[in-house]
Amino acid sequence: MARAAHPDAMKPKSPGRTRTAPPMAPGQFPFAGRYRAYTLFDWTGIIYLLLGFVALRVVWALGNGEGAWQSIQGQLENPLYLAFHILSLVSVIFVGVRFFRLFPKAQPPRIGPLKPPPGPVIQAALYAAWVGVAGGLALVLAGGIF
Amino acid sequence: MSEKKTFRITRFDPDRDEAPRTETYEIPVDPDWKVLDALNFIKDEIDGSLSHRWSCRMAVCGSCGMMVDGKPTLTCKKALSEYGSEISVEPLANFPVVRDLVVELDGFMEKFESVKPWIIRAKERAVEEGTHRQSQAELEEFKQFSMCINCMLCYSACPVVANEPEFIGPAAIALGHRYNLDSRDEGAHERNEIFRGEGSVFSCSYANECSEVCPKSVDPAAAVNQAKINAVIDWATGFVVTRGKE
Amino acid sequence: MRARHFATGSGDAGSDRFHDPESLSLAREIRYNPNVFGGPSGPPFPDGTATPDPSGSQSAVRVRRPVPGKRGVEAPHPFGPPLARGTTLIEVIRHDIVIVGGGAAGLRAAIAAVEADPDVSVAMVSKVYPMRSHTVSAEGGAAAIARDDDNLEMHGFDTVKGSDFLGDQDVIQYFVEEAPKELTRLEHWGCPWSRNEDGSVATRAFGGMSTKRTWYAADKVGFHMLHTLFQHSMRFDRIVRYDEQFVTRLIVDGGAVRGVASLDVREGVVRLILGRAVILATGGAGKVFPFTTNGAIKTGDGMALAYREGVSLKDMEFVQYHPTGLPGTGILITEATRGEGGHVINSDGERFLVTRDYGVGTKAELGPRDMISRAIVQEIEAGRGLGGPYGDHVHLDLRHLGAEKINARLPMVRELAKIYAGVDPVHEPIPIRPVVHYMMGGVDTDIEGATTIPGLYAAGETACVSLNGANRLGSNSLTECLVFGARAAQHAVRYAKGTDDGSEDACRRIGEEEAARIAALRGKKKGGEKLARIRSDLNAIMESGCGVYREQASMDETARTVAQLKGRFADVALEDESAVFNTELTAALELGNMLDVAESVAVSAAHRNESRGAHTRKDFTTRDDQNFLYHTLCNFDPTGPRLSKKAVALGKWEPEERKY
Amino acid sequence: MKHLLLRLEPVIWLLFGGGIMVGTMLMTAWIAVVGLGAPMGLVPADALAFERAHALGSSLIGRIVLAALIALPLWKGAHHTRHVFIDMGGADRDALVAPVLYLLAIAGTVLAIAAVVRL
Ligand SMILES: Cc1cc2nc3c(=O)[nH]c(=O)nc-3n(C[C@H](O)[C@H](O)[C@H](O)COP(=O)(O)OP(=O)(O)OC[C@H]3O[C@@H](n4cnc5c(N)ncnc54)[C@H](O)[C@@H]3O)c2cc1C
Ligand code: SF4
């Protein structure tokens, strides 16, 4: 526990009248052991940001006409882009797996008269949707249908 | 009592120490001991000045939480045999340290109180009217979240608590959520406003570590994230329904 | 809903009321900082927390009027700004009612006080944060009639009979009437009682109760009740909590109680918390014994506090042994296991409560605790127990209940058995042996909870209002905390309105005396005996003399040894000199209290030459109503405890042989 | 600023949630085909030829899908990047960092809508 937490962490609004030692962050935080998965989960945020803007560039090029489209297609073959996309794919799958594991229990037991289905059912539905949406879109994009 | 184990314990006496230090004790241990038994042995037999909180020694009063080998642990519940021959015991992370293994609790109590953890009703029910009817299903909805023993392990594990002093935090949100889910309560809107206010439920980034360390399977991560959904629904319905201000 | 309007008041109305004996003070707070031994202030810590404020310790008298209200959330800290370290200070804080103890009884009293009068200002002083109080560990349930096949008469008679006719019948009458109301209130406040199919509150069977009248929330009843009470108490601004404040002395002056002196465990200073009435709700004293279900905090502080001020301790010889504790740790396996149908079996797998005559008749496992404890001891002595690393025991068998019922009704039992005994009750029987559980005796009070000192009240386990007599029925005590906690508070509020504050100078003198005593005790190196040694010797001698079965010689021996231990305690060596969170100091104070309580237990026991309820003697095996149908009163005297008698309030139910 | 952030928290959180859920699903396919499949020649060459791509993209459904595919991950990205800053001890600068990140997401969202509108 070498790292210090925020000096005001869990400090009462009016501190007691004795001197206290500052709070320490939990052991292993943020990069090691049990915090690794969570930290990675957060850090994928940066990848998602980049990913969004890359996609924006591609779609923007599509709007610019055939020349721009060809050019962006060419750029995507750049190993840097390829590496980025491989990393992105791993991230996206990691995010999906972690989030879909945590998602069911985040459903309130009841919203008004509605009750969500049991956890495993939600999870199965999420995976089905994932496979369906991603698979469907991939097929469309890859020319399998339409 | 033949086996020996070494304990590295954080010591801090604000009257004398500039900063916390570590002291090492080697003691004979009994195979049936919990971590707390070892601490009590040290206090009784070796160093009477060691300070730590404990009372029930049956995992229900919530006072004996500490970092054992870097992990928030209820020391009266965890068997010594689960650890190696060297064990580190530190005060709970994310809390100011009052002394040795004793942390400042008042910050937690403030957060605890801030969620209005009591039944709020438009009209109080009179004793003569008898008890409420509550079905087993209705009870099940909040039961789990009412099991919290306020041991604060979840606060020690939560990365957001470490960095955002305002965050209401897992156990307190779970408690507020418990009342929101209780069929006898009518204060959900009030609490949802608190949940959306400073230190809001949205600060939680679903690290889920709170639930990993919770000794009572309260699953505070579930509560916090359910509370987010309810807080959003409550916020959205605010545009549709006009609510009378109390 | 909350008494907000006091939060900002800054006028002088309060100080006028100060000398007006007729009215209640409005959260007046007087602070004196004589700065007796002003020391150098420590260096500010790197994070800047609690930089000492030297000016804070200079001003001689500060009068603060804001409602100490929400502990720093909206209002300033009740103790004001930080003070220089090394300052020995005596502060005076004034409330109307001071409640010592934050368990079920203390919290209920606090709530009842503000319910009785929303303007009353209540101090809730507790040596641990209230949710750590040992009420939290109660498992089985709380009794009050709830079913159609039940009535007050039956609950009353069960209690009288359970008490071996030593319970006061007017008290019992009041208790059974109020019980359902109190538990209903708790339901309204959010207690998650377990439910029947139709949504009504479920009840279970308990030992010595003739029908199902024990309300439960799975097997975490005390936990849920305590947290419900604690959380509900937070609604009230007028209840000001003083957490981790160890009350070390009652301030008695001019023939009435004026408040308490309390050690701030966090700061190491002694503070006076004054009030016109003081309610002791400090719980039991199981820690006097080595093998107990009680937690570390149950050291009989309230009993000792009152005892030393001249209040009698009543019926201290009656110490309840619970039949089913885990060997080794003493952790309780609730009676609800038997209520739900568990069997007690010996090494032959025989249900000896059914097959042999132990006086429990057809009730078998649902007999009262004293009888079952005795039966187990007899089985073990007859060689039908099982050996183990922690002594002989018998088995509690739940296997036939099935996993589903155990998980639904007894989840905590399963968890405790797994963690602390290494057995899963679904598949294996649980090793159990009788264990010290509850003090029937305590501070002598009348039905109002009032003691012989005007203004001093007691409620809960620390009190002896004479509900439980010689043997408490399981699940009556949680309800007792509510019923008599509330009643004591209601009376205390009435009393406070009609009395005055007394002399503050006198109180301050007592406080200073107390501060000096504690300062002398802290880190006292002389002598040489370890605290833990004296404590374990005390435990050992109490077990040998005041166990399940008692004899004249061993009880006398115990009384003598405890007296010697008191001498040794005067010579105890303490090594911790720190002012901050000095748990060695609090342990020493607790041991001092335990010694007083232990002495009164041993001496009271040695004089009751009969067997009644939990007090079972080998040399006087029968109950003797002719000579011993009275309450024992034990009074403090520097030369040793003095005993006297108090009549039992009989009524409807004439003493008869106690046979089930 | 802090106050405004607090008031917007529910919206941000909804968009963030959408980003995780929908963004992840859509992006899986997008990366597989556009980011990796096509450049690596694993997808038939004519699948992403300009005419087909433009036809797909400019259909109503195409526009919606593309806009969501760009914008939602930005919200997940912005929100989580904010948490990265906080985890690194930057909570005190949150009032500065968070608006920048969310403005980035807002800008990206506006551009994404523009991009699909002009297809
Ligand atoms: C394991 C167990 C199981 C039980 N199960 C049942 C059951 O199923 N049904 C039933 O009816 N009863 C049961 N009981 C009995 C019942 O729980 C107790 O009698 C009851 O909880 C006592 O409550 P209390 O409020 O008097 O004291 P406690 O809850 O013990 O509270 C004492 C309070 O006083 C404070 N205090 C003590 N000394 C000081 C001091 N010097 N200065 C300041 N504060 C002080 C403490 O901090 C604490 O807040 C059980 C008891 C045990 C131990
Ligand atoms: S939620 Fe769990 S970990 Fe957190 S305080 Fe409650 S019991 Fe402890």
Ligand code: F3S
């Ligand atoms: S660990 Fe913290 S971030 Fe959320 S899920 Fe739990 S509160």
Ligand code: FES
């Ligand atoms: S001592 Fe009570 S929870 Fe550990």
